[in-house]
Amino acid sequence: MKIEKLPQEFVQAQPILATLEQAGYEAYFVGGSVRDTLLGAPIHDVDIASSAFPEEVKALFNRTVDTGIQHGTVMVLDHGEGYEITTFRTESTYTDFRRPDSVTFVRSLSEDLKRRDFTINALAMRHDGEVVDLFDGLSDMTNGIIRAVGDAETRFTEDALRMMRALRFSAQLGFRIADDTRQALRDLAPNLTRIAVERIRVEFEKMLMGGNAAESLKLALDDGVINYLPGEPLKIWDNIIQHLATHQPADTFAVWSLVLAETDLTSSQINRFLRNWKLSRETITTVMTVVPLVRQIDKVSTFDLYQALPYQKTLFELLTLLDISNATIEQIRHIIDMLPITNSSELAIQGGDLIREGVMMPGPKLGQCLKKIEYAVVNGELENTRESLIQYAKEQVNDDN
Template sequence: MKLATLPKEFQDALPILETIEAAGYEAYFVGGSVRDTLLGKPIHDVDIATSAFPAEIKSLFNKTVDTGIEHGTVMILDHGTGYETTTFRTESDYTDFRRPDSVSFVRSLSEDLKRRDFTVNALALTASGEVIDHFGGLDDLDNHVLRAVGEPSERFHEDALRMMRAVRFAAQLNFEIESNTQQAILDHAALLANISIERINVEFTKLLQAPAATYGILEMLKGHLNAYMSGLASSDIDLIGLAELEETAQPQDDAQAWTLLVFELGLTPDDAGIFLRNWKHSKDLIKTVQTSITLLNALRLGEVSDWELYQAGPAIQTALAVVALSELPIDGQALQVRYQALPIHSRAELAITGGDLAKNLQQKPGPLFGKILNQLEHEVVLKQIANLNSALVYRAIELMGKEKK
């Protein structure tokens, strides 16, 4: 198969291939960028594989960075763009089921492609647009099949994360996992226990947002992978419920994805914090999810006050997105209108400051100021007082008087 026209991303990188080939070596575009080109999808990173060894690559280009030179990867900086270029290699045993004990550089493209995970990711593309396919990847692309390269058990023993990548790719590409690959996932699911939660997190987060997330989640359950995922070993029923929710629409960002999952698991905000910390999420994402869950759990019980909407803050957008994704019989648009109509949306918008209190109350700042500001904030949100400096100063004096009695 030959492409009539190379996408611009490949055309921009052609000088790299031409320089390497002019020196007598082989060079090809490889991996996901080739797969996505053939599927008509946008290209992200352009990766290059070559018969040239790292030292030989470095001698051909003025600007390079050793991003993974022990594994044969050098970043070539060309016209402001970085191209990861990796020497053809073979790999030794994977005693930790995640990385090779050692790698050996080779001059054979076929030997290099053998070590890749799935046939659709083991395609190479020449500078002239010729697609090189040693493992039936083109047929699998046409048939929408995800199949491990060679013996699936060997691929999963090399890197157990490939089992999570299988369900993630199937969900993203809307492909079906080939039966032998499916069986190997089931047979070797326990190997996932060797993989760091951070690496699993990356794949699972992408899966939750994929167009065919329902299929991916159900395949994950079928392979018992969740038994080796933090906090999900006994959550089959909840995950099936999540899969059903994602049949019609999927989360659009990480916060929505994890909030929907946590909501379906029925966790409290405190339990959600523990769960998400175990998954090594950022403090910002954890705060957004916890705040969203607080509002969602309140909505599950019935009407919510303007104060509860206000406390959601910026997380209101995540919470309302999850309302739409979930089965809550709530008018999310009406909640959005109510939220927008609030007099203020943060303490920073309150028309009085601690400095104003110090000046008008003739008191030094202290815990009492915080208590008064909290009360004023509450009354403004509930529209019990106008958000005007004069009105708030007058009310603050009243509150101070009550405190002194």
């Protein structure tokens, strides 16, 4: 098969392949960029595999960076772009279920491709667009199948994360997982506990954001994969699957908000769950702000919504994911739209104004007074004008005295 019209990203990289080929080496485009081109999807990084060994690559190009030379990868800098060229290689055993204990550079494309995870990712492409398919990846792509290259148990034993990648690709592409590959996934799922949480998290998040997320999550649940993921066991995966059937999260904030919104976990348990997944402080803060609001959305106050303004994108997305009625969502949106201020800096006075006016001295009571002013303005109890706020502050001082 030949791709007649190559995306511009490949065209720009063709001189790299030409240089390698003119020096007598083989060179191919490989990996996700080839797969995505065949699927009609946007491509990102253009990766190149070659029979040239790292030192041979470096001898051919003026500007190179040793990005992973121990694994055979050298980055070539050309016209403002960086292209990673990786030497054909074979790999030894994987003691840690993640990295090969050693790699051996080879001159054979087939030896290199047969170590890759799935047939749809084991495609190579020549500079002219001719696709090299040694493992029926094109057929699997046409039939919508995620299939391990060679023996699935071997591939998953080499790197247990490949099981999560199978689920993720299934969710993103809407492909089914081949029977033998799925059986290996069932059998070897316990090995996921040996994989770094951060690596699992990335694949899990991508899976839940995929268009076929409901089916992939159901498969993970049915096959027991879910039991070997980080965090406390949850009882509401079936609910999440139902929500994912109609809507998918647009970002990771929404992913984790959806996962936890309908659990019975307390605030401290939610915090621990998110920390076990090694999520960022920003994600934890977002989820722990939005989830309590949604749990009591019928009773939420104006000031609660005001405090949640920095997280309103996630709030509205979660309401949609949970199939909250449009009437309720519009009511929440109306309350937010009608807020007189969006943060305390928009108050007509600040602490310095009260000090200069001689109303209050610096100290804790000043901060407490400003909080009361902010609360009253947000709730529509106080007009946000300088005169009104100073008068209110004076009344607070008199009340305290």
